[in-house]
Amino acid sequence: MEFLEVVKRRRTTNGPFLPDPVSEEHQRLLVEVAAMAPSHFNSQPWRFVLVDDRDTIEEVARISADSMTRLLEEGTFWKRYRPYFRFSEEEMEEKRDGIHFDQMPKVLKPFSRQIFSNTGQAVMNRFGVPKTLGEDNRKLVAGSPLLLAVLLDKTEYRPGELSGFYSVFGMGAAVENIWLTTAEIGMGIQFVSTPMEIPENWKRMQDLLQVPDDLELMAVYRLGYVPKEQRRPTIDWSSRQRKRLSQYVFRNTCATPEPDAETSVEPGAR
Ligand SMILES: Cc1cc2nc3c(=O)[nH]c(=O)nc-3n(C[C@H](O)[C@H](O)[C@H](O)COP(=O)(O)O)c2cc1C
Incomplete structure (x- = not known):
């Protein structure tokens, strides 16, 4: 694919993957492209654990599910993420960010009006x-x-220090390289983020992955090959919507928003 095409096609995959194992060649490629990212003084502060062991994946799945259930039961989820939900095309068109809550899981439909109360x-x-x-x-x-x-x-x-910020910055660049590469090789990727929101469950993940004291577990992703026919998942936490230039770019000083123009990178279709 052309580079800009890859950038346009990069997506978050929140539906299922094919059951096929990810080839060794592709696993290697993903971690090699990650290491091509820039880092402060070429420190390469990132580390990765590739997990293809079934039992470990299933235990992560149980921790993730338990975290999701607890966040929903305690209401933390809705409270924390309410600002990102949009409820109409008009609101989406005006704000041009967040997630359009237009397709809710069947189990939620009867509660759609009171979901945030x-x-x-x-x-x-x-x-x-x-x-x-x-x-x-x-x-x-x-x-x-x-x-x-x-x-x-x-x-x-070292959180709070410049080096801590730089490390996170470099890690983001490394993850973006992986994310873009998935688009090129027919794979998808999604955060497994709920365990991070419950400290004891994040600790369970650290123990499971045997994270040593000198490393900090920052994020966990799930990956796989994407089926040709993708139905939109019941929980769709991704959006193709993007802000207009005038909403996020300025010229010379923050006082002058950049005028809107025809975009040269139109996001790929859903
Ligand atoms: C720091 C960060 C955290 C994210 N957390 C989640 C998450 O918890 N679950 C998820 O499915 N997607 C998560 N995403 C993906 C975003 O929802 C997604 O990038 C956004 O909606 C735009 O959709 P797109 O990636 O398909 O273009 C996260 C992305 C970033 C950069």
């Missing part, structure tokens, strides 16, 4: 909605042929 929360819990969505999440993660854990070397990753 305390009563709605109680009713959803009574109907076992968090458990159903947790189980959906478990299946997605368990059905992934490959997980990738991203870690940082703690001698560089």
Whole structure:
């Protein structure tokens, strides 16, 4: 693919992957492109764990599902992420960021009007909605042929110091290289993020991956080959919508927004 085509096609895959194992060649490629990223003083503070062991993947899936269920039951999820949900085309068109909540999982439909209220929360819990969505999440993660854990070397990753910021910056560049490469080789990638939100579950992940004291576990992804026919998943946390130039670019000073123009990189279709 042409480079710009790859950039346009890069996506978050929140549906299922094919069950096929990720080839050794592709696993190697993903970590090699990661290492091509820039880092402060070429420190290369990133480390990766490629996980293709079934038992480990299934345990991560259980931790992820348990985290999802708890975040939903306790209402943390809706409270924390409410600002990112958009409820109409008009709102999406105006803000041009966030996620359009236009297709909700079947189990949530009866509660659509009260989803963000305390009563709605109680009713959803009574109907076992968090458990159903947790189980959906478990299946997605368990059905992934490959997980990738991203870690940082703690001698560089010192939160609050410039080196800590630089390390995160470099890690983001490394992950973007991986993300772009998945688009080139027919693979997809998605954060397995819920365990990070519950400290004891994040600790379970660290123990499972045997993370040593000198490394910090930063993120876990699930990866696999993407089926040709992709149905839009019930929980679709990704969006193709992007801000207009005038909403995020300025000319010379922050006082002058850049005028809007025809975009030269139109995001790829869903
Ligand atoms: C720091 C970060 C955290 C994210 N967390 C999640 C996540 O928890 N779950 C998920 O499915 N996607 C997650 N995403 C992906 C975003 O939702 C996605 O990039 C955005 O909606 C745009 O969609 P696209 O990647 O398909 O273009 C995350 C992305 C970033 C950079």
